[in-house]
Amino acid sequence: MLRRTKTGITTVATHSMFRILRRRYSVTSHFKLNDRYKLKCGLEIHTQLNTKNKLFSASNNKSSSHFNSIPNSQVSFFDLALPGTQPLLNYEPILFATKLALSLNSEINLNSSFDRKHYFYADQPQGYQITQHYSPFAQHGHMNLFRDIDNIEQEQKRINITQLQIEQDTGKSTYLQDEKITLIDLNRSNVPLIELVTEPDFTELQQVKAFIKKYQNLIRHLHISTGDLETGAMRVDVNVSINEYPRIELKNLPNTSSIIHAIKFEYERQIRIIETGGTIPSMETRGWDANKMETVKLRSKEGIMDYRYMPDPELPNVTLSEDIITNVRETLPILPDTLIHKLMSEPFNLSLKDAKILTIKSNNQNDLYDHESLRNYYLETFTEYKNQVGSTINCKLPTTWIIHELLGDLNKLQIPLLQCEAILTPQLFSEFLLLLHKEKISNTSGKLLLFHILETMKEVSYDKTMELNLNKLIKEFNLELTNNDVGDNELTEICQQILDNLNNDKMIQDIKSGKKPKSIKFIIGQGMRLYQGRIKPQDFERKFKELLNVK
Numbered sequence: 353m354l355r356r357t358k359t360g361i362t363t364v365a366t367h368s369m370f371r372i373l374r375r376r377y378s379v380t381s382h383f384k385l386n387d388r389y390k391l392k393c394g395l396e397i398h399t400q401l402n403t404k405n406k407l408f409s410a411s412n413n414k415s416s417s418h419f420n421s422i423p424n425s426q427v428s429f430f431d432l433a434l435p436g437t438q439p440l441l442n443y444e445p446i447l448f449a450t451k452l453a454l455s456l457n458s459e460i461n462l463n464s465s466f467d468r469k470h471y472f473y474a475d476q477p478q479g480y481q482i483t484q485h486y487s488p489f490a491q492h493g494h495m496n497l498f499r500d501i502d503n504i505e506q507e508q509k510r511i512n513i514t515q516l517q518i519e520q521d522t523g524k525s526t527y528l529q530d531e532k533i534t535l536i537d538l539n540r541s542n543v544p545l546i547e548l549v550t551e552p553d554f555t556e557l558q559q560v561k562a563f564i565k566k567y568q569n570l571i572r573h574l575h576i577s578t579g580d581l582e583t584g585a586m587r588v589d590v591n592v593s594i595n596e597y598p599r600i601e602l603k604n605l606p607n608t609s610s611i612i613h614a615i616k617f618e619y620e621r622q623i624r625i626i627e628t629g630g631t632i633p634s635m636e637t638r639g640w641d642a643n644k645m646e647t648v649k650l651r652s653k654e655g656i657m658d659y660r661y662m663p664d665p666e667l668p669n670v671t672l673s674e675d676i677i678t679n680v681r682e683t684l685p686i687l688p689d690t691l692i693h694k695l696m697s698e699p700f701n702l703s704l705k706d707a708k709i710l711t712i713k714s715n716n717q718n719d720l721y722d723h724e725s726l727r728n729y730y731l732e733t734f735t736e737y738k739n740q741v742g743s744t745i746n747c748k749l750p751t752t753w754i755i756h757e758l759l760g761d762l763n764k765l766q767i768p769l770l771q772c773e774a775i776l777t778p779q780l781f782s783e784f785l786l787l788l789h790k791e792k793i794s795n796t797s798g799k800l801l802l803f804h805i806l807e808t809m810k811e812v813s814y815d816k817t818m819e820l821n822l823n824k825l826i827k828e829f830n831l832e833l834t835n836n837d838v839g840d841n842e843l844t845e846i847c848q849q850i851l852d853n854l855n856n857d858k859m860i861q862d863i864k865s866g867k868k869p870k871s872i873k874f875i876i877g878q879g880m881r882l883y884q885g886r887i888k889p890q891d892f893e894r895k896f897k898e899l900l901n902v903k
């Protein structure tokens with residue numbers, strides 16, 4: 353297909369190209385549910401807690417240790433299930449679980465207990481997994497999704513959370529095809545996990561996507577997990593059914609895109625089965641083949657194990673008092689939704705978009721900064737600036753200059769925020785804002801100054817502290833707004849000279865006659881360039897209008 357674009361460039365696109373593009377970008381947007389088949393989904397999410405130690409042993413559980421370390425280097429006798437070893441519950445996973453349960457509006461069970469789930473697998477040396485089957489840690493929670501914050505179709509959607517249970521992670525097996533051997537790494541064995549189980553409340557793909565993102569952001573916000581899908585710190589199983597047919601469980605879905613593609617594929621596959629007179633097996637588990645982009649059967653009902661659940665006789669119940677729960681509630685940070693609303697109201701008045709930048713990790717966030725340190729930098733600078741100017745505060749200044757200008761410059765110059773804030777402290781940044789606030793420098797000069805500071809910063813090494821004196825720099829570069837010094841006569845002279853030098857009578861006539869009133873902006877631009885922003889554009893505008901006799 354040939355197409356002529358506005359710029360005159362000819363583009364060639366074929367139908368197959370469009371199909372590929374559509375497939376790639378259509379994860380949720382081009383997917384339509386069939387009116388006759390209701391989609392129903394429920395999630396089971398396993399989250400690795402980044403506690404200091406593992407769940408029932410003293411082994412190191414630094415978030416990176418079991419993923420990046422030498423295999424079997426983070427393993428204690430208990431993790432290895434040597435005979436005679438016994439579990440000893442660490443308090444930290446309970447603390448983390450309490451934080452999560454409270455944040456998800458759950459009822460915490462004051463007397464939960466651990467059970468053994470028996471199955472034999474080489475990466476499960478105990479022969480059973482310790483989990484909470486009969487009396488889980490928390491129940492009856494919920495998470496609300498909203499149209500504006502979470503990009504869902506409905507105004508609001510409540511996802512009920514059946515329960516949260518604490519359990520051990522298993523080890524990891526890697527099958528080597530050529531050698532025909534399986535390697536076992538027990539670094540992950542006994543890492544604390546929380547399994548979250550939702551009710552089958554999801555009726556649209558977008559809700560699933562939104563919930564995963566929101567939950568991931570929550571666990572990062574609470575600092576209880578890295579929440580990374582890539583490392584397996586967060587693992588999502590999805591149960592999918594249509595109308596009242598049995599659910600199919602989807603496991604081993606490595607990222608959000610495969611989760612969404614797998615649900616979509618499964619929904620369509622189940623409809624095809626029903627429409628061709630087939631039956632949907634009860635309790636089938638399927639995986640995801642990323643190459644073929646389809647779900648594949650892993651096991652069916654015949655393969656279901658009898659786990660012989662039994663209370664673990666070596667572990668006492670987890671008994672909590674109301675006081676402990678109240679104490680933990682008091683230590684909780686402001687939760688993301690509340691934080692967004694807080695940032696959107698007085699005194700900050702941020703837009704939803706900017707409030708989200710400071711609260712939620714975005715897909716295009718890079719290694720230079722994270723939203724939390726950016727938020728802290730913003731809040732500290734804001735407070736300093738507000739203390740200086742009181743009620744005359746212009747809340748757009750910190751937003752524009754931190755979220756937009758500073759971030760843009762850091763990206764351009766590839767400077768991490770951490771390095772920047774060590775030198776350009778919130779105090780100094782608020783001084784900088786004050787110069788703009790008091791119109792000591794123009795926006796143009798502000799941009800030049802900030803970029804210059806950051807460029808210089810890039811050249812100094814990390815350990816050197818750079819001395820920063822804003823006033824000195826302004827003098828050195830002659831950036832001070834000269835309005836105060838430029839008298840009206842001088843301004844008239846300057847503007848008249850600019851008009852003369854324009855050498856464009858037609859433009860001047862068009863402005864005067866009102867044919868092209870916007871051309872005055874061009875002339876103001878000339879003045880700004882010549883005087884490098886030292887005279888305010890409003891003053892130029894006033895004077896040019898006066899000279900050209902236009903309103």
Ligand SMILES: Nc1ncnc2c1ncn2[C@@H]1O[C@H](COP(=O)(O)OP(=O)(O)OP(=O)(O)O)[C@@H](O)[C@H]1O
Nearest residue numbers: 392393394395396549550551552591592593598599
């Ligand atoms: N009709 C349904 N359609 C889709 N999902 C469903 C349906 N009924 C239940 N589910 C979902 O199935 C999941 C059941 O998880 P749960 O952990 O209770 O049991 P399980 O999958 O049998 O056990 P395991 O933890 O061993 O996988 C929940 O996420 C629930 O929302």
Ligand SMILES: [Mg+2]
Nearest residue numbers: 396589591601
């Ligand atoms: Mg399941």
Ligand SMILES: [Mg+2]
Nearest residue numbers: 396547548549
């Ligand atoms: Mg489950």
